[in-house]
Every structure is written in C-alpha cells, then in structure tokens.
Amino acid sequence: MIAWTIQRLLAWITEYLTKNGVDAPRLSAEMLLSHVLGLKRIELYTQFDRVVEKDALDRLHDLVKRAGLHEPVAYLIGRTGFYSLEMEVTADCLIPRPETELLVQRAIEFLRTREGQQHVCDLCTGCGCIAIAIAKGCPNARLVATDLCDKALAVAAQNVAKHGLQERVELLCGDLFDPLVPQLDATQWDLIVCNPPYVSAAEYETLDKNVKDYEPPTALLAGADGLDLYRRIAEQIDRFLKPDGALLLEIGYSQGPAVRDLLERTALFATIAIEKDHQNQDRIVIARRTGDGEDAGPLLSDGSV
Ligand SMILES: C[S@@+](CC[C@H](N)C(=O)[O-])C[C@H]1O[C@@H](n2cnc3c(N)ncnc32)[C@H](O)[C@@H]1O
Incomplete structure (x- = not known):
C-alpha cells in the first residue's frame, strides 16, 4: 500500500487541481494540507516525509474534491490573508x-x-x-x-x-x-x-x-x-x-x-x-x-x- 507522505500528497493535489483548472494549484494544495494537519505552510517542507494518517486523508479528500469544483480555498479553510493580517471568512x-x-x-x-x-x-x-x-x-x-x-x-x-x-x-x-x-x-x-x-x-x-x-x-x-x-x-x-x-x-x-x-x-x-x-x-x-x-x-x- 502507498504511504501518503506530505511530499506525495502535495504533488498529487497539485496535479489534481491543475487538471481541474484551479488557480494557483500548488499554493492551494499547500493551504489545504497545512489546514488539515494544523501546520504552517513552511512546516510542510520541514516534514516532507511524514506519513499522513487515514482520518486526515479522509478530511483532505473531501476538501480537495470541493476545491476541484472551484469552491474557494479561503472558504474551505475559513480564513485568508489581508494586509499581512489573518481574516476569518465564511461564504x-x-x-x-x-x-x-x-x-x-x-x-x-x-x-x-x-x-x-x-x-x-x-x-x-x-x-x-x-x-x-x-x-x-x-x-x-x-x-x-x-x-x-x-x-x-x-x-x-x-x-x-x-x-x-x-x-x-x-x-x-x-x-x-x-x-x-x-x-x-x-x-x-x-x-x-x-x-x-x-x-x-x-x-x-x-x-x-x-x-x-x-x-x-x-x-x-x-x-x-x-x-x-x-x-x-x-x-x-x-x-x-x-x-x-x-x-x-x-x-x-x-x-x-x-x-x-x-x-x-x-x-x-x-x-x-x-x-x-x-x-x-x-x-x-x-x-x-x-x-x-x-x-x-x-x-x-x-x-x-
Ligand atoms: C464588495 S463586498 C466588500 C467587503 C469588504 N469591505 C472587502 O473589501 O472585502 C460588499 C459588501 O457590501 C455589503 N452590502 C451590499 N449592499 C449593501 C448596502 N446597501 N448597505 C450596506 N452594505 C451593503 C455586502 O453585504 C458585502 O459585505
């Protein structure tokens, strides 16, 4: 069975979002994955080989599917950046x-x-x-x-x-x-x-x-x-x-x-x-x-x- 490491997941999500014509696919992949894992984006790169558990994979799968249908990532993760400040957002x-x-x-x-x-x-x-x-x-x-x-x-x-x-x-x-x-x-x-x-x-x-x-x-x-x-x-x-x-x-x-x-x-x-x-x-x-x-x-x- 494939071990879904952070590195592998980032590559897979980026490819999926690219195929579905989503803007900024790599950034979106990083935001979704860091949200699900409770990590900062930079920490994805310091934990590249970490294997992601099944419950996190399930949550991620749902979010990636919705992002592939063009639901904005900011709504999916509930926040965005503005003027160097974090803002919560909803639909x-x-x-x-x-x-x-x-x-x-x-x-x-x-x-x-x-x-x-x-x-x-x-x-x-x-x-x-x-x-x-x-x-x-x-x-x-x-x-x-x-x-x-x-x-x-x-x-x-x-x-x-x-x-x-x-x-x-x-x-x-x-x-x-x-x-x-x-x-x-x-x-x-x-x-x-x-x-x-x-x-x-x-x-x-x-x-x-x-x-x-x-x-x-x-x-x-x-x-x-x-x-x-x-x-x-x-x-x-x-x-x-x-x-x-x-x-x-x-x-x-x-x-x-x-x-x-x-x-x-x-x-x-x-x-x-x-x-x-x-x-x-x-x-x-x-x-x-x-x-x-x-x-x-x-x-x-x-x-x-
Ligand atoms: C373009 S958004 C701007 C939101 C925010 N200021 C920003 O820059 O991201 C416009 C906002 O105006 C609100 N709005 C629309 N018609 C309005 C009205 N007649 N009086 C007050 N707010 C209104 C909407 O609910 C929405 O939140």
Whole structure:
C-alpha cells in the first residue's frame, strides 16, 4: 500500500487541481494540507516525509474534491490573508482581494497626515478587513463599520475580537449610511471608505465559477450598470463627511470616469483622483472635501489630493 507522505500528497493535489483548472494549484494544495494537519505552510517542507494518517486523508479528500469544483480555498479553510493580517471568512462574506489593500494603504497615509482622534467609517465592511487593517495602522482612529448583512457582520465581529480591536471598531448593521444617522449629532467623519458591490448585471454573468457560484451576490451586484451604490453614496455624502475629510472608494476597472462624474456633480470636493492598481487598472477614487472657507476651485485631475 502507498504511504501518503506530505511530499506525495502535495504533488498529487497539485496535479489534481491543475487538471481541474484551479488557480494557483500548488499554493492551494499547500493551504489545504497545512489546514488539515494544523501546520504552517513552511512546516510542510520541514516534514516532507511524514506519513499522513487515514482520518486526515479522509478530511483532505473531501476538501480537495470541493476545491476541484472551484469552491474557494479561503472558504474551505475559513480564513485568508489581508494586509499581512489573518481574516476569518465564511461564504457569507466576500473574500478580501489583494487590490483592496491599496485602498487601506491610502487611507492610512491620509490619516497619518492629520492630528488628533480621527473618525473613520467603513461602509460595506463584509468580514471587516478594511476597518481592521486601518485600525491596526492608525492607533488614533476610531471606526464605525457597517454592512447590510448580519451574517457578514458576525464574521467581522470575530475578526475584530481576534485582532483585539473591540474598543475602537464598532460594527453596525443596516443599509449604507443608515446606521450612522443616530451618531450624526456628535460626529461627522474624517474619512469614509467603501468597497461596495460594483458588478453590473451583464458582467456578473461572465464572472469566474469560483466567484459566481460561491461568493454572495449581495456583495457583488450593484444594478444594471454596477454604479447603484456610488450613486447613493454621492447623494448622501454631504451629511456625513467633515470639511477637509476624504472619501475613498474602490471601483471596477472601467468605472473611474462615471464615479468621478457622480462626485463632481456634488460640488463638494476640492480634488478627485483616480489611482491604478498593480495590474495598471483603475482601482480607487480618492476625493478630498473642500475645507471650511476653502474655495473649491477647479478640480485637479492630475492625481494630486
Ligand atoms: C464588495 S463586498 C466588500 C467587503 C469588504 N469591505 C472587502 O473589501 O472585502 C460588499 C459588501 O457590501 C455589503 N452590502 C451590499 N449592499 C449593501 C448596502 N446597501 N448597505 C450596506 N452594505 C451593503 C455586502 O453585504 C458585502 O459585505
């Protein structure tokens, strides 16, 4: 009988996932195997000749089969990495994407230019990844994070607790800005960030199987043109953002001009910049609100904030 060593298993799973057209098959194999064995990925290589027991093999077999059907590995193992932090995820929330780290980076840079306690709001927080990464990077920030989906917020609550941020990250359930209304008398926000659903109805039909069949449609779909949430944010932002505060939005690669137009029409912003991600695709919009007594002047489209 074949002894299933870690080395042999890694080779077999990688080949199986490759045949089934799964992305990053070797990495996926390592993640599944290290999850089942309770090891770090690096430890797979220091224990290459270890023989894996039958009960672990059975659990692994089930997970590999599901991964072969394109169920995302992050859901299978219940976690993923974001901004060098581990986040728990379930099928109730979107799996955080590496592109979204750019939004976090710009949010932290903006907050570090400012003095005193900063009030930050993360709309559409999902598993809480953006709010948590900002809170970790900015000790002077207090965050409110909202989402329509209570099950996603339950995952966010686990992540907030895991990172010890219960004192600084408040989670509220509700539609977009609605949960913030009771706080408006006391607070306007220095920074509002949002990675909303932004997939159009037509684009949704073309999404990869691992996204379309497994990630929640409510985290992806935003009306016929994918702009529904941006429209609603533009309509309401005036009440919630402080003078001189910033709005940071993640966008789809083709949505820059339309989102810029929506924000320009509010006549609230001194600058609106669109920034590309590492794939050279438009990915975030950074809009800084005009300060008290500041003349909005012509909007700069040269990327400066
Ligand atoms: C694209 S996901 C982003 C999740 C997370 N912020 C991230 O970057 O990975 C969008 C999230 O918005 C939530 N959502 C959708 N419509 C909403 C609405 N009208 N109000 C609040 N949250 C909403 C979904 O439940 C989902 O968690």
